[in-house]
Amino acid sequence: MTTFKEFWKMERYKENLEVKGDKVYSYGTHVATIKGMQLIRHGYWSQTTSKHINYVAQELGLTIVEEEEAGREIPAKSKI
8 A cells, every 4th residue: 555645745736735644635625535546536626626636646646536436446447
């Protein structure tokens, strides 16, 4: 299991994006949670906040899942 820092200041979006422990904050609002190798998105967000979530997932190598899908088995991507 991947261990995350207690506090991250991401390289981009420094003013409005923070990762504290397993929680992702955009403009001070908790918008996603890191669980294992998944980034669980809590609801639907503005275009900018969605960019923040996507950026965190990309930087940390996480798969984004919707909150209602969390805990279900996510199928592996098939190779072509």
